[in-house]
Amino acid sequence: MAENARGLSVLIPTKNVGGTLRRCLESVADIADEIVVLDSYSDDETLDICAEFDTRVIQAEFRGFGELRKRLIDEAEHEWIFFIDADEEVSDELARDIERVLRDGRDGLYRVGRTNKMFGSWMKDIGGDPLRLGPKAAFAVPDDVVHEVVEPAPGYEVVECLGVLRHYTYESISEFFQKFDQYTSLEALEIVTEGKSPSLWRYAAKGFATAGRHLILEKGILEGYAAILFASFSFQYRLVTYGKVRELEAFRREHPDDWEQAWFETRCSR
Numbered sequence: 001m002a003e004n005a006r007g008l009s010v011l012i013p014t015k016n017v018g019g020t021l022r023r024c025l026e027s028v029a030d031i032a033d034e035i036v037v038l039d040s041y042s043d044d045e046t047l048d049i050c051a052e053f054d055t056r057v058i059q060a061e062f063r064g065f066g067e068l069r070k071r072l073i074d075e076a077e078h079e080w081i082f083f084i085d086a087d088e089e090v091s092d093e094l095a096r097d098i099e100r101v102l103r104d105g106r107d108g109l110y111r112v113g114r115t116n117k118m119f120g121s122w123m124k125d126i127g128g129d130p131l132r133l134g135p136k137a138a139f140a141v142p143d144d145v146v147h148e149v150v151e152p153a154p155g156y157e158v159v160e161c162l163g164v165l166r167h168y169t170y171e172s173i174s175e176f177f178q179k180f181d182q183y184t185s186l187e188a189l190e191i192v193t194e195g196k197s198p199s200l201w202r203y204a205a206k207g208f209a210t211a212g213r214h215l216i217l218e219k220g221i222l223e224g225y226a227a228i229l230f231a232s233f234s235f236q237y238r239l240v241t242y243g244k245v246r247e248l249e250a251f252r253r254e255h256p257d258d259w260e261q262a263w264f265e266t267r268c269s270r
Helices: 021-028 046-051 065-075 092-104 173-193 200-217 225-254 259-268
Strands: 008-014 034-039 055-059 080-083 088-090 109-118 121-124 131-135 158-170
Touching: 008 021, 008 065, 021 046, 021 088, 034 046, 034 065, 046 055, 055 065, 065 080, 088 092, 092 109, 092 158, 109 225, 121 225, 131 158, 158 173, 173 225, 173 259, 200 225, 225 259
Parallel strands: 008 034, 008 080, 034 055, 109 158
Antiparallel strands: 080 131, 088 158, 109 121, 109 131
């Protein structure tokens, strides 16, 4: 473990990530003062791998990604935190940047550049550089169950973008659609819980806009077939989410007493 001037808690959510976790832990072992793993009751080798490293493991039922990140922040012992997912890896460049920030960087939130390995090909990150490093108090985490967007808390700002985080996103199209199914179910739950009633045409337009942004504005069309596939799947994501909203509305009529919990447990659990 490191001994940084500012202590650093590295925070990792897990659920059956034995295939990628060791690489992730190896990449942060030398920069972390503590590694906190919040595990949603994995039944593969995830916990065995955690035991090989100096980690502190907490187990809790998955109730959405926003709640998960807030719990991790609460569990961190140090004032500075770094979020990383189990399918990500800190590059040497990023490790040096993190050590520099912990030594003499300004208080605030730090973005990381990210590159994705998707369907066997490396490509630059589509969707922007995520906020991952900073003091605990600087993170404003929404309650969203999926696609939670972290923002700077009042009084804090984004300072700079650091080196590259390598993201092993989807090894196969089958893996993509497993997450696709979970995420669309979660988003449908959030929409119906908030009392919204989306329009099919509005969701189709959002799908076209998302795909167009990925391909043209973010120049994904230059990244090859993987980026083009991802853009087309992004369009499908919007239509499937709309379909699941309608499906959930019918499900709620059939299960008026416990529809929310029943949908979550049968469709959304990781």
